[in-house]
Amino acid sequence: MLTAEQILAAQKANIETLFGLTQKAFEGVERLVDLNLQATRATVSEAASNTQAMLSAKDAQELLDLQARLMQPLAEKVSAYSRQLFEIASDTGAEFAKVAEDQSAEAQQKFMAVFENAARNAPAGTEPLITAVRSAVNAASGAMDQVQKAVKQATEMAQANVHTLAHQADASAKQTTKKR
Numbered sequence: 001m002l003t004a005e006q007i008l009a010a011q012k013a014n015i016e017t018l019f020g021l022t023q024k025a026f027e028g029v030e031r032l033v034d035l036n037l038q039a040t041r042a043t044v045s046e047a048a049s050n051t052q053a054m055l056s057a058k059d060a061q062e063l064l065d066l067q068a069r070l071m072q073p074l075a076e077k078v079s080a081y082s083r084q085l086f087e088i089a090s091d092t093g094a095e096f097a098k099v100a101e102d103q104s105a106e107a108q109q110k111f112m113a114v115f116e117n118a119a120r121n122a123p124a125g126t127e128p129l130i131t132a133v134r135s136a137v138n139a140a141s142g143a144m145d146q147v148q149k150a151v152k153q154a155t156e157m158a159q160a161n162v163h164t165l166a167h168q169a170d171a172s173a174k175q176t177t178k179k180r
Contacts (some may be wrong), residue, residue: 010110021099033083042077065083079169086162090155097155101148108141 050070057063115137119130 015078017099017103024092024099025097031088032085035081035088039077039081074157075169075172079166083162083166086159090159094155097148097151104144104148108137108144112137124125 053066054063057066115133122130
């Protein structure tokens with residue numbers, strides 16, 4: 001059975017994990033706030049200079065040409081912002097997933113240690129039940145490993161797709177600007 005020291009150690013480890021995750025969440029929020037502040041500063045500054053440039057246009061054709069020139073950097077900036085936003089979310093999510101994976105493995109090891117201790121002290125005739133529980137735990141462990149692998153693969157695929165789409169958007173924006 002679990003001793004008071006083991007329970008206390010488990011609670012201490014859980015609290016440390018909670019504070020570690022809270023720190024990672026705050027780091028992600030800080031990165032997001034920084035990204036949004038930079039984007040807002042750049043947008044306000046560019047809006048001021050673009051407005052001045054548009055007001056100084058001498059005719060409609062010059063205004064249309066100016067508008068076309070301003071669209072390409074806008075598309076590139078939106079694409080870069082999207083990439084950075086996805087990177088922040090992905091990094092923060094990966095930190096949480098790693099902690100969850102570590103906690104799951106540790107919990108499984110502790111459960112198996114308690115189970116093995118109980119199995120050694122089990123009364124005669126319970127061997128089939130112990131074997132069934134071991135089999136169920138091993139099956140659940142294998143299923144959890146498969147789920148974690150699938151989540152990792154899905155995350156990697158999503159990251160690759162976002163990068164591909166961002167590069168395609170950049171290339172498309174550049175081609176559109178060159179055609180004008």
